[in-house]
Amino acid sequence: MTRTPPPTHLIQTHGLTKHFEPRVPRSRPWEIVRRRAPQAAGEPIVAVSDLNLRIPAGECYGLLGPNGAGKTTTVKMISTLLEPTAGTALVCGYDTVRHGADVRGSIGVMFAGERGLYWRLTGRENLELVGRMEYMTGSAIRERGGRLLDHLGLADRADQLVETYSTGMKQRLNLARTLLHDPPVLMLDEPTAALDPAAARGTRRLIRELSGEGRAVLLTTHSMHEAEEICDRVGIIHRGALVAEGAPRELIHEAGLEPRLELRLSGDLQAARTALGDRALWWSDPADDGSIEAAVRAADGWRTAHALDERLRAHGATIDDARLRDATLEDAFIKLTGTRLEGPFDRV
Ligand SMILES: Nc1ncnc2c1ncn2[C@@H]1O[C@H](COP(=O)(O)OP(=O)(O)O)[C@@H](O)[C@H]1O
Ligand SMILES: [Mg+2]
Structure with a gap:
């Protein structure tokens, strides 16, 4: 040795x-037999790639x-x-x-x-x-x-x-x-x-x-x-x-991330989503009281918040709560992969 x-x-x-071999769906068990034929195998699942x-x-x-x-x-x-x-x-x-x-x-x-x-x-x-x-x-x-x-x-x-x-x-x-x-x-x-x-x-x-x-x-x-x-x-x-x-x-740092503003919004939420546009990092589903939470890029900190506040009001939505936060690892993750890691929020 x-x-x-x-x-x-x-x-x-x-x-x-x-x-991995593709899993056979429970609803189509006969594919277990078919799968033996290479041409019927389907695409393999790539679980880990070139790590x-x-x-x-x-x-x-x-x-x-x-x-x-x-x-x-x-x-x-x-x-x-x-x-x-x-x-x-x-x-x-x-x-x-x-x-x-x-x-x-x-x-x-x-x-x-x-x-x-x-x-x-x-x-x-x-x-x-x-x-x-x-x-x-x-x-x-x-x-x-x-x-x-x-x-x-x-x-x-x-x-x-x-x-x-x-x-x-x-x-x-x-x-x-x-x-x-x-x-x-x-x-x-x-x-x-x-x-x-x-x-x-x-x-x-x-x-x-x-x-x-x-x-x-x-x-x-x-x-x-x-x-x-x-x-x-x-x-x-x-x-x-x-x-x-x-x-x-x-x-x-490498992701070049700006601080972000976390907002709770109410009012005309459809219009709010349009007004936030591609500044939005993510937003939640509406809560029981009809409000939603969202995070937006805020390069100018609170100044961004004031500008957004005016814009949202013009669209019939209001900011009920706002917090300014430094970028986190999760923001870097979203930027790199386009998905959130965890939590109740939607994919942007
Ligand atoms: N034994 C297996 N057979 C087929 N697919 C598998 C098997 N184990 C894991 N996978 C698939 O490989 C991918 C990675 O799984 P896994 O390593 O468990 O992810 P994680 O631990 O990050 O949640 C998933 O798509 C999963 O469905
Ligand atoms: Mg796991």
């Missing part, structure tokens, strides 16, 4: 690509994209759960296809949801089992497991069955399980998606600490707040391809 020299980047991908990532030790890298962008598929390929259709992924210098066992020994992976835990065992027994599977010694499991349970606020429930845990506790135990063998590379797929705000904050703090201790962390998220708060660098993934990459502030 040839060993590559110690890599500076703990995660590296080159042209990583994954195609080049380089994540050094000590970096928290966020793969940011909406549902279906290809985040989970990327994590599955880098963690050896899926074979790439094309391209390669290296973890600590090991190729995920040729040296899968070495890769698995170097990583801790956590997927969203509550899989990966044994509900009929206690929290401590879960860690014991995982540690044994990682060939850890009993004393190492007790020592490190105990510290993790303590750190994650699970110490006083460690000897109760996992089935009695709340979602947040299960998620924290899942994180403890992922960290038990002290891997240099962590891959966390939407680690805060199922958590309440307080638990999500605690998890984010822990993730920062973990990358601060010199691990490479690959995190996926569809929350731009999360990406802005904890990631050193962010890759924006859209329809399987990386469309931009950089520190959150850098991305906002």
